[in-house]
Amino acid sequence: MRIDIITCLPRLLESPFSDSILLRAQKKGLVEVCVHDLRKYSTDKHKKVDDYAYGGGAGMVMMIEPIVTCLRALQAERQYDEVIYMSPDGERFSQRMANELSMKKNLIILCGHYKGVDERVREHFVTREISIGDYVLSGGELAAAVVSDAVIRLLPGVLSDETSALTDSFQDDLVAPPVYTRPAEFEGIKVPDILLSGHEQKIEEWRFKQSVARTKNRRPDLLR
Structure with missing residues (x-):
């Protein structure tokens, strides 16, 4: 399996994948986790990935252009089963969903931030929206790590006793x-x-x- 995580705060994801079961799974070659800094896909000289919302209101919105540029660069390299957006109003994550996702081959997880992403990203480029609970986090990074952990530990060979997950x-x-x-x-x-x-x-x-x-x-x- 390969999981590509798109974020504007890549350092938030360093720790979850650098220890214990998730690290061993990567060393065994059972999963590849790639974290992509969204700012590298910005055309702004200051590498901005957010802007004010049309119509006014508090908070900034993640721009469509850098997100789509990153998605297309990844999709040009391989076929993805799902483009997942971590969102408080997405489908509630469950063990059953983790089982389902563990059968996929390639996943993209987009981490929201600020007031969320431009709605056109959700309407035209995301295939699935997932929430880990009825509360709001500062960003989707921790939620993406939760989903990845739950999915990766189900892959054959990740746990020393494969019946444990069952x-x-x-x-x-x-x-x-x-x-x-x-x-x-x-x-x-x-x-x-x-x-x-x-x-x-x-x-x-x-x-x-x-x-x-x-x-x-x-x-x-x-x-x-």
Whole structure:
């Protein structure tokens, strides 16, 4: 997979992709993440990528020209499955969507900033808009990192135990059951006996019941 992220603040994306699972995935050659500085595609001598909104109002708007120039330069090199715009009013990101995107080959993620991008970009060049929640961030960079992380960890070979991702919360519309590790007793607080029994089928049944109960309690909307 290849993920190209377009941003006017590329340094915000240095850390998420330079450590842990995402770094190992890149070193293994399982994913290529390329961050593109939008200012390099500006024709303005000061490398501006924003301007005042027509009709007035507070805040600046990201200009159409540098965005489209960058998109066309990337699309001239390869075919992209999606051009994604990170937006508070986009489709709500979910594990199901992460699963779907993990089956794609090439993705472009456009990070909004200021008051957003010129609407013509959204109407004519973006194929999908995604939101990570009903709140507003300073820009789309952190949201792009969230989506990329959720997608990349699903790629075959990224996790040392590939079954791990299949038992994550939301994979079956349930939250994950409680988990425990050593010691079996700490300050009088014990691990449930069933987990120490070695009876695999009964353990799985217990975990499923715990997932259902926890989902009913914490996320009843998932059961609907």
